[in-house]
Amino acid sequence: MLSGTRSPLAWAVHLSVAFFVLLxxxxxxxxxxxxxxxxxxxxxxxxxxxLSASSQNLVFRAPAGDGEDLVAGRYVLTGTVLEDGAGRVSAFGFSSREPAAFAPGETAELKDGVTLSVAEDGAFTLSGPESFAGARGQRIFYTAEIPPRFTTENYANVLTAAGLGRSFLNSMTVAVPATVIPILIAAFAAYALAWMPFPGRSLLIAAVVGLLVVPLQMSLIPLLKIYNSVGQAFGFDPKSYIGIWLAHTGFGLPLAIYLLRNYMVGLPREVMESARVDGATDFQIFTRIVLPLSFPALASFAIFQFLWTWNDLLVALVVLGPQDDKLVLTGRLVNLLGSRGGDWEILAASAFVSIAVPLLVFFSMQKFLVRGLLAGSVKGG
Amino acid sequence: MQQLWAALFTIAVGIAGAALYFWGSNWLLDRLLPARAAERETASRNIARAGLIRPWLFLGPALLALGLYLVYPVFASIWLSFHDRNGQAFVGLANYRWLIGDAGFRESLFNNFLWLLVVPAASTFLGLLAATLTDRISWGNIAKSLIFMPMAISFVGAAVIWKFVYDYRGEGSEQIGILNAVIVALGGAPQAWIAVPFWNNFFLMVILIWIQTGFAMVILSAALRGIPEETIEAAVLDGASGIQIFFRIMVPQIWGTIAVVWTTITITVLKVFDIVLAMTNGQWNSNVLANLMFDWMFRGGGDFGRGATIALVIMALVVPIMVWNIRNARAEMRGR
Known part of the structure; x- marks a missing residue:
């Protein structure tokens, strides 16, 4: 409606969207x-x-006499403070009180006639009347401009040492079956609610709509009790993958049934009626006609359910437990936040390992996700 | 790896089992009540009877799962709320009396109301804004996609992302969190944002708003596109300004959708738990009901009575929305 207005207003719109996206x-x-x-x-x-060089205050400890030379009666020790070779020294000093007392190239007088100088490229010369062997190596404080360094080391680290690799497998183990199992169950139920007349149908539909919003928190304690007593009665570990698959199935069913029923109701009545006239049973109509036609709705729900089970923390913590070998990615992240809260390289890499899969699913199947959202929320649409 | 194979194997078994159930039970029904009986009368009676039974065969597993995982727990929680920590001894209203007197509960309830007040409103408003703006530009779909993206990120992942934004270093040292860096660049003093009582609630809310705005935007954008062109053209002809058109013509036509978005986000807010657990774990007066409940569920071996009572409070807050949803759904079904 505002097309054709190439005015400052149009620019304002572009700018505000750009700002929005940036934020x-x-x-x-x-x-x-x-x-x-x-x-x-x-x-x-x-x-x-x-992308720019960073300025860091660092300490280097000179070797205790290794590689020193005797030059003109003085012991001289040379080397470089920049072990990686890259960077530029902007100041140095020999005590922690004044770590940047000297400019590069200057010569500092330490006690007992020892002198120290550090060049801009990091090369240092330490010289003194006595051998440096035996004493503790001289500490050299310096400020260096370190060029930007990018590395995949953090990822390699978290996947092996922080136990993220294991958790990745656990998350997969939870999410895939928890996505597949409810689809079949919900599809049959949705067909019954959409196309099979029977007494109490509208009441059941209303019940499904009601169950859509029941908070998970409600179910956790009773569920924990059931699982524990079942585990005790049959003598197996109550914290099992089967338990969490079934729990996710139960929690995902209302949305699955609701989405699929809404979709199936919209399928053309004539197709089903002509099939019925040709002698097809309900079972045949469902498997040969309705199920293939409902593919978009099935895909929408599958994406929802996968994102939800992959991203879930609560159900996994309660049903699967917090033991190390069964932690899913979200649980592992929470643990890392507690134990490695300041190690941003660990946290950042871990967080990206955990959100990589959902982001991949999101960007490759956005179309279905949006369609599902619209079917699930905009009623009557 | 072995675990993944076991999972795949279980999926195969589960699907085969479910398929076998649906196929087998239908086959059995057709066998017991054959539609092609010798006598015509028997045949039609069989068809009628099978028609009565078959829906329940289709619905069976779903009803079982819904009953066990969602319906039964409501009643079990009510029962548990009148019992002690192990669910053994009847304690009457003791849990409820404890709840009313508990400072932690009052704090969580207060914070939850703050969340309910701010998050749905802010997300819906920002979503509407984003939808209106992005619908008018050529690269709107890319912008939408990027604003929508946080939807795919887990609450815990989002918490890590925002913890980095809010990161605090002592005054004088270089800030690595972008918010504090901006504050310092503007001449302010850095703050430990998530540790400032009361205000930290809002910094946690920002995370959920960040996630939910995309959801609101996608749905409201579809609703805006569904507005009949004629109504807007008529307004333009009558000389209405852009803002008038938006608020007087467009918004009233999508009230229903706004309400749906609002209530959906409200439900999400009531269940929010991961963000608070990961960011503060309820410290610095930032606790919410869902996190309090989780806490009591496991604290000191777990107090199921109190945990269930808190869960019932969350449920009670959801019930009005539940009733409203059901009424809408029924009205709509009658309309069909």
Whole structure:
């Protein structure tokens, strides 16, 4: 309706959308950039400076006499403070009280006639009247401009050491069956509610609509009690994958039935009636006609359910338990937040391992997700 | 890896079992009540009877699961709320009396009301804004996709993302959290945002608003597109301004959808747990009911009586929306 207005207003719209998008993507972007940064750099500079050199205050301990030379009566020890070779020293010092007392190239006088100088490229020369062997190595404080470094080390680290690889498998183990099982059950129920007349049908539909909003919290304690007593009665571990698959099935069913029924009701009546006239039973109509035609709705629900089970923390903590070998990704992340709360390289890489799969699903199947949302929320649409 | 194979195997068995049940029970029904009987009368009676039974065969597993996982727990929770921590001894109203007197509960309830007040309103408003703006530009779909993206991120993942945004370093040292960096650049003093009582609630809410705005936007955008062009054209001809058209013509036509979005987000807010657990675990007066309930469920071996009582409070807050939804659904079914 506002097409044709190439006015300042149009520019304002473009700008505000750009601002909106920036605001909404920036937090994720920040973590993504950080997950590829060197862990020393994350701790001292913001991720938005990732492309520029960062200034760090560092300490280097000179070797205790290894490789020293005797030159003109003095013991001389040379080397470089920048072990990685990259960077530029902007100041140095020899005590922690004044770590940046000298400019590069200057010569500092330490006690007992020892002198120290550090060049801009990190090369240092330590010289003194006595051998440095035997004593503790001299500490050299320096401020260096370290060029940006990007690494995949963080990912390699979390996948092996932090137990994320294991949790990834656990999440897969939970999410895939918990997505597949409810679909079949819900599809049959939805067909019955959409196309089979029987007494009490509208009451059941209303009940499904009501159950849509029942909070999970309600079910947790009774469920825990049932699982524990069943486990005791039959002598197996109550914290099992089967338990969580069935729990996710139960919690996902109202939405599944509701979505699928709404979709199936909209299928053309004539198709089903002509099939019935040709002698097809309800079972045949369902499997040969309704199920294939309902594919878009099935896909929508599958995406919902997969995202929900993959991202779930509550059900997994309660039903599967907090033991290390059964932690799903979300549970592992919460644990890391507690135990490694300051190690942003670990947290950032872990968070991205956990959100990579849902993001992949989201961007590749957005069409179905949107369709499902609309069918689930905009009634009568 | 072995575990994944076991999972795949179980899926195969589960699907085969379910398929076998549906196919087998239908086959059995057709066998017991054959539609092609010798006598015509028997045949029609059989068809009628089978028609009565078959829906329940189709519905069976779903009803069983819904009953066990959603209906039964409501009654079991009510029963548990009148019993002690192990669900053994009857304690009358003791749990409810404890609840009313408990400072932690009052704090959580207050915070929950704050969440209910702010998050649905902010998400719906921002969603509407994003929908209106993105519908007018050529790259709107890309923008929508990016604003919608947080929807796919888990609450815990979002908590990590935002914890990094809110990260706090002592005054004087370089800030690595972007919010504090901006504050410092503007000349302010850095804050430990999530540790400031009362206000930290709002910083936690931002996370949920960030997630839910995309949802509101997608649905409201579809509703806006469904508005008949003629109504807007008529308004334009009558000389209405852009803002008048938006608030007087467009918004009233999508009230129903706004209400649906609002209530859906309200339900999400009532269940919010992961964000608070991951960000503060209820410290600094930021607890909410769902986290309090989880806490009592496991605290000191678990107090099922109190946990169930808190769950019932959450349920009670949901009931009005539930009733409203059911009434809408029934009205709509009559309309068909």
């Amino acid at each position: 909404w993507t920036l937090p994720t972007l920040g973590l993504l950039v950080s997950s590829f940064r060197d862990k020393d750099q994350i701790a001292v500079s913001g991720w938005w400076t990732a």
